[in-house]
Amino acid sequence: MKTIGVLTSGGDAPGMNAAVRSIVRTAASMGMTVKGIKRGYNGLIENNIVDLDIRSVSDIIQRGGTVLYTARCLRFTTEEGMQEAIKNCKVNGIEGLVVIGGDGSFRGARDLSLRGIPCIGIPGTIDNDIPSTEYTIGFDTAMNTVVELVDKLRDTACSHERCSVVEVMGHGAGDIALQSGLAVGATAIIVPEIGFDLQNVIDKILETKKNGRNHFIIVVSEGLCDATQLARQLQESTGIETRATILGHIQRGGNPTLRDRVVASKMGYAAVELLSKGVGNRVIGLKDNKIVDYDIFEALNMVKSFDQETYRLANTISI
């Protein structure tokens, strides 16, 4: 393979740039050139493609977001869009493609692989919601952002002896809520894998109040309940002044942490190594902290497991 392409797709995540940098430089070290495709699969369809050389990815390893931009692309899910993308791959000499994104982006990569363009997926999303990997690029940065922000909320919750309900992202996965909830010493962590039980949360607050606690942090994964309404219900039931904060997209930004830069660099390297051998239709993942790869069909059929042990631990020590 002489020329490969790279694109970022789905939601942005800190560390995507570090992956792009690694892909470009690994490819250069193997004598391949890299084309950067802008705005996800849109760039393939619209022929929005630029050359990336080793210096064009200078000074991006530390930057959040994605220099290639990212977007959803409905047209790519149609045969017509797919054929246009294949045509532009041929026009640009792109023989293989690295797709950095989530499960949806991997489906696109699978479809393109089936039509003769070998693709490798790299998991890039803050939510850690991809079953085929224990870690996705951006997760560590997002969790650290949540911890930094909730620590600030805790200062004021403590001073005013309040309860603070904090809604975090997760896209159907409770990983951000669980890990950051443990790290901020949350009184209760509400995640989709366990489900939402209002009475349990009320009981936990009242029980810890009895133990002498004067302020409370409740971390809730997005999509499970209305955080503002939950705050109102908790205030009514416990008599403790309760405020809601929805952290929102602030969790997506910021400079990637060391972990995200390192994992992204390793995954980028592994993706190019596979393409250099002519291997496609694979996704990169992390298993037991080691880089692995799976067939995309197999990866898309995997079921995500939830870290029950950490959930129990967080619950046990939040007394």
Ligand code: ATP
């Ligand atoms: P995130 O988890 O951050 O949302 P994602 O990769 O899962 O990331 P999606 O919006 O699901 O995000 O998918 C990104 C893009 O991948 C879509 O806009 C579309 O272009 C492409 N895609 C998704 N599903 C398919 C599919 N079944 N076939 C072909 N392409 C797809």
